[in-house]
Each structure stands twice: as structure tokens, then as C-alpha cells.
Amino acid sequence: MVTTKSHNQTMNFNHKLLIKNIIKYFFAGIIVIWSLFPVYWMLNNSFKNRVEQFSTTPTFFPHDFTLENYVKLFTDLEFHKVLSNSLIVSVTSTLIAVAVGALAAYSLSRFKFKGKWLLMVWILMVRVFPPVTFVIPLYSIMGKIHLLNTRTALILAYIVFNLPFAIWMLISFFNEVPIEIEESAMVDGSTHWNTFSKIVFPLVLPGIAATAIFTFMMGWNEFLYSMIFIQTPELTTVPVGLAGLVTEYLVLWGPMSAGGVLSVIPLIIFVIFMQDYLIKGLTLGAVKG
Amino acid sequence: MRKAEKITFLFLLPTLIILILLTIYPFFYALYISFREIDLLKDYNIFVGFKNYVRILQDETFWVALFNTVKFVFFAVFFEFILGMIFALFFNTGIKAIKLFRAIVLIPMLLPPITVALTWKMMYAYDTGILNYLLQQIGLQPVEWLSSTKWALFSIVFTDIWQWTPFVFLVVLASLQSIPLELYESAKVFGANTMQCFRNITLPLLKPGLILALLLRTIDTFRVFDKMYTLTGGGPGNATETITFYIYRHGFKYFETGYSAAAAILMVLMILLFSSGYLKRAISTSDLR
Numbered sequence: 244m245v246t247t248k249s250h251n252q253t254m255n256f257n258h259k260l261l262i263k264n265i266i267k268y269f270f271a272g273i274i275v276i277w278s279l280f281p282v283y284w285m286l287n288n289s290f291k292n293r294v295e296q297f298s299t300t301p302t303f304f305p306h307d308f309t310l311e312n313y314v315k316l317f318t319d320l321e322f323h324k325v326l327s328n329s330l331i332v333s334v335t336s337t338l339i340a341v342a343v344g345a346l347a348a349y350s351l352s353r354f355k356f357k358g359k360w361l362l363m364v365w366i367l368m369v370r371v372f373p374p375v376t377f378v379i380p381l382y383s384i385m386g387k388i389h390l391l392n393t394r395t396a397l398i399l400a401y402i403v404f405n406l407p408f409a410i411w412m413l414i415s416f417f418n419e420v421p422i423e424i425e426e427s428a429m430v431d432g433s434t435h436w437n438t439f440s441k442i443v444f445p446l447v448l449p450g451i452a453a454t455a456i457f458t459f460m461m462g463w464n465e466f467l468y469s470m471i472f473i474q475t476p477e478l479t480t481v482p483v484g485l486a487g488l489v490t491e492y493l494v495l496w497g498p499m500s501a502g503g504v505l506s507v508i509p510l511i512i513f514v515i516f517m518q519d520y521l522i523k524g525l526t527l528g529a530v531k532g
Numbered sequence: 533m534r535k536a537e538k539i540t541f542l543f544l545l546p547t548l549i550i551l552i553l554l555t556i557y558p559f560f561y562a563l564y565i566s567f568r569e570i571d572l573l574k575d576y577n578i579f580v581g582f583k584n585y586v587r588i589l590q591d592e593t594f595w596v597a598l599f600n601t602v603k604f605v606f607f608a609v610f611f612e613f614i615l616g617m618i619f620a621l622f623f624n625t626g627i628k629a630i631k632l633f634r635a636i637v638l639i640p641m642l643l644p645p646i647t648v649a650l651t652w653k654m655m656y657a658y659d660t661g662i663l664n665y666l667l668q669q670i671g672l673q674p675v676e677w678l679s680s681t682k683w684a685l686f687s688i689v690f691t692d693i694w695q696w697t698p699f700v701f702l703v704v705l706a707s708l709q710s711i712p713l714e715l716y717e718s719a720k721v722f723g724a725n726t727m728q729c730f731r732n733i734t735l736p737l738l739k740p741g742l743i744l745a746l747l748l749r750t751i752d753t754f755r756v757f758d759k760m761y762t763l764t765g766g767g768p769g770n771a772t773e774t775i776t777f778y779i780y781r782h783g784f785k786y787f788e789t790g791y792s793a794a795a796a797i798l799m800v801l802m803i804l805l806f807s808s809g810y811l812k813r814a815i816s817t818s819d820l821r
Contacts (some may be wrong), residue, residue, distance in 0.1 A: 371751050382792070
């Protein structure tokens with residue numbers, strides 16, 4: 244009797260657990276579909292021909308699988324130029340912002356000096372100000388020094404927005420390095436520069452990598468400055484190039500979808516290989532706050 | 533904490549140069565031209581006092597843009613928080629393969645906003661879009677997502693919710709996972725139920741993360757531009773015109789540089805007003821040591 248009862252209880256328990264799990268994974272499935280559907284839709288459309296794209300009954304898989312959109316994107320629309328512009332602008336601005344930012348963040352994390360508070364507040368303010376505030380004066384300045392319609396103008400503009408972000412993020416990483424490590428190095432006669440470059444820098448390298456990913460992404464995704472500073476299609480970046488494929492008069496959904504798929508590739512790579520750094524960077528400021 | 537030395541100054545020098553040349557100078561330059569009427573084509577540049585500001589405040593379109601922006605920020609941030617919290621609480625209940633799920637949920641926020649906007653534009657299309665197709669499949673009427681004054685702003689809000697819910701999700705999940713399990717165990721020992729645990733342990737410990745996420749989402753949503761530009765172009769009429777759009781139009785379509793600068797200064801003041809409470813907190817709890 245007793246054994247049957249407990250047997251029943253276990254059955255009941257297992258049954259409940261099963262139902263609980265089904266509900267759980269059903270809900271997880273909905274979240275996955277919600278997150279991925281638009282991405283899938285873009286991918287799906289990038290392999291459809293023009294007729295299928297404009298059919299009033301949308302197809303969930305391309306009937307006539309075609310690569311013509313990708314071919315058109317690179318031959319007629321010269322998308323490789325756009326991709327390389329984005330790459331040049333994002334990589335250069337990232338390298339400069341992170342290098343300059345690392346030095347500043349180290350100094351702000353370790354030393355006390357006059358005006359430090361003011362500098363920190365200003366750095367935070369640049370993050371808070373909407374980019375459109377700086378677009379008008381920077382446009383005039385770039386015009387005066389003849390930099391409009393050059394990649395340099397964009398690189399400079401992106402440094403402006405990435406630097407405060409990089410400093411803010413890197414300070415936290417430097418703060419995690421115990422100061423005692425440096426002090427013992429200094430006692431052994433290491434110079435400031437050597438302590439920084441040989442001891443502290445390698446320890447914060449993961450943080451620097453995370454910061455670099457973010458600044459790269461900001462440059463890769465940026466639209467407003469790129470649209471205003473660059474006038475020739477030859478020099479344009481990916482977001483503006485893509486937006487240009489869909490205007491009131493001309494809608495190139497096929498090549499746009501193909502370009503959209505390509506614009507996502509660097510980000511997917513980061514998610515796959517750097518998830519932990521990415522998460523750390525994304526939540527750092529917020530969680531520690 | 534060590535005293536300032538020459539090295540501090542050297543480490544900070546590049547940052548100071550960049551910030552002074554590319555943020556402080558442009559900011560004061562914007563302030564300066566906001567009191568002037570400038571026509572670059574006719575080389576016309578005179579001091580007009582507060583005329584630009586008065587004209588903005590009297591412009592009906594400005595108030596429409598402001599109202600749209602506030603509506604947009606409120607609804608987008610509100611639903612991003614609700615959904616993000618739900619997702620995070622759900623994924624924190626010991627689900628398997630959490631890393632994979634987390635990576636999938638993150639994808640929307642990593643995509644270029646333009647790619648997101650264009651994909652959704654394709655899905656919102658009246659005749660050929662997937663959304664109306666699905667609505668009709670379940671027996672509902674198709675919706676003019678982007679071309680009716682009733683739906684246009686809502687559609688953009690929806691797209692923004694799709695893209696940025698992952699941010700709130702991530703912050704909440706990271707905060708949840710940093711709460712020591714012993715806290716719940718000892719609360720259970722004292723007879724606390726799930727709801728009491730949530731109210732007295734989870735919520736207070738989530739608060740700092742939530743406040744910073746709220747600050748970041750608010751200021752970032754305030755500056756929204758790409759989505760309006762791509763999805764509706766501010767229309768129909770000015771149903772989706774926002775402040776950034778207003779500044780862009782006056783500065784780069786009508787070439788009213790001074791006027792547009794004045795509007796940008798007003799926008800900065802509004803953001804500071806909106807976020808001063810959070811900002812004070814962010815500064816006081818930041819890693820200044």
C-alpha cells in the first residue's frame with residue numbers, strides 16, 4: 244500500500260514536471276520566433292526573384308532559389324565599395340578611440356587630480372547629448388577645413404561618440420585590477436609606462452576587446468552622420484547604402500535584403516565567438532551602477 | 533589612489549585634445565549660432581538674440597514633434613521594460629541551453645537599426661507584407677501600418693520594442709544572476725512565499741540596474757531618427773515627426789543653420805531636465821575612486 248502511494252506521488256510529480264517543461268519550452272520557442280523571424284524574413288527574401296518578392300501571397304521559402312540579388316548587389320550596385328568604406332571607417336575610429344580611451348581610463352582609474360570630476364561629468368554628458376546636437380557645428384567645422392565628403396570626417400565624428408563610451412567602459416575594467424600588483428612592480432623599479440604596458444594592459448585585454456567590439460558596432464551601425472557628411476555614393480557606408488536602395492521612387496527589396504544579410508555578418512560573428520565579453524560589456528555600466 | 537603626476541597629464545592629453553576640439557568647441561559653437569541667422573549661400577550672418585528660440589516655441593510643428601517624441605519614448609521604453617523583465621525572469625528559472633537562448637534573444641539589438649527598419653518596412657507593406665497576410669489568414673482586415681496617421685507611430689514604436697527589449701532583458705538577467713541564492717533560501721526558511729521573495733529580495737536588488745537601463749533607454753530613444761527616416765520619413769503628414777527629425781529638416785533641407793542649432797540646444801535642455809534625476813545618481817555611483 245505504502246509503496247504504491249509513493250509510486251503514485253512520483254508519477255504525479257514527474258507528470259507535473261513534464262507539463263511544466265512543455266510550457267517552459269513552448270514559451271522559449273515563442274521568444275525565439277519573435278527574436279528571429281524578421282532576420283529569417285530578410286534572409287528568405289534575399290533568395291527570391293523579383294516576381295516572387297512582390298507576390299501578394301508571401302512564400303515562407305523561396306520557390307525559385309536565386310542568387311541574383313547578391314550578384315546584382317556587387318555588380319550593378321558596387322556594394323563591395325560600401326562594405327569597405329564601412330570597414331575602414333569603423334576599424335580606424337575604433338582603434339583610435341580605444342587606444343586613446345585606454346590611456347585616459349587608466350589615468351582616471353588610478354590618479355587623483357584637479358578637474359577630474361568635471362572631466363568625468365563632461366565625458367558622461369557627451370554620451371547623454373543627442374548626436375544631432377553636434378551634427379550642425381561639426382558640419383560647419385568639417386566644411387571649413389575641407390573634410391566634408393571624406394572618410395576622415397566620419398572617422399573623427401565616430402571618435403567623438405566612441406571615446407566617452409570607451410573611457411566609461413574601460414574605467415570599470417581598470418578598477419578591477421588590484422592596485423597592489425602595480426605597487427609591487429613599482430617597488431621593483433618598473434617605470435609608470437612599463438607598469439601600464441607590461442602588467443596592467445595584458446590584464447585588461449579582455450575588457451579592451453569588449454570595448455573595441457562595441458565601438459566597432461557603433462560605427463558599423465551609424466546612420467545620421469554618414470548620411471549628412473558623405474554625398475558621393477562611392478564613399479557611403481553600409482546603413483546609408485542600404486537605405487538608398489529603398490526610396491519613394493525605387494524599391495530594390497531583393498538587393499536590399501541581400502545587403503541587409505551581409506550587414507549582419509560581423510555582428511553574428513561577434514555573438515558566436517565573444518558572447519561572454521559582449522554580455523559583460525553590455526551590462527557592465529548598468530549592473531554595477 | 534595615487535597623486536597626480538606628469539604621466540597622468542600625458543595619458544589624458546590625447547583625450548583632452550579630442551574632447552576640446554570635437555565636443556566642447558562644437559557645443560559652444562552651436563550655442564553661438566543658435567542666436568544668429570545664417571545663410572551660407574548668401575554669406576549672411578547676423579545676431580538675432582532669442583528670435584530663433586521664440587520662433588521654435590511658436591511653431592506648431594515643433595510641438596507636434598515634441599509630443600510625438602515623448603509618446604514614442606514613453607510607449608517604447610514602457611513595453612521594453614515589461615517584456616524585458618518577463619523574458620529575463622523566465623530565462624532565470626533554470627532553463628537548459630541558456631547561453632544559446634540568450635544569444636538568440638540578443639540578436640535584434642545588435643543589428644544595424646537601418647537593417648531592422650528596412651526589414652520591418654518590408655513586413656509592414658500593405659499589399660505584399662507578411663503581417664497583413666497573416667492578419668488576413670486569421671480573418672482580420674489588413675492594416676495600413678505605415679501610411680495611416682492612426683498606426684504609423686505605433687508601428688515604429690513596435691519596431692523599436694522589437695529591437696531594444698533584449699537590452700532590458702540582458703540587464704535584468706545579469707542582475708538576477710548576481711543575486712546570491714542563499715538569500716532566497718534563508719527567506720524560505722523564515723516562511724516567505726514566492727511573491728514576498730520577489731518584492732523584498734529580487735526587486736530591490738534589481739533596482740540599480742533597472743534605473744541605469746531606464747536612463748540609457750530614455751536618452752537613446754529620445755534621439756531616434758533612423759527608424760522614422762526609413763519607415764515613414766516623418767509622415768503621413770507629420771504623424772511620426774520627432775525632434776531629431778525636425779532639427780535635421782531645418783538644418784539640412786531648409787539650410788536654416790541657426791534655427792536648427794537653437795532647436796538642438798532646446799533638445800539638450802529637455803533631455804537634461806528629463807534625466808537629471810538619473811544622471812545625478814549615475815554620477816554619484818560611478819566608479820570614481
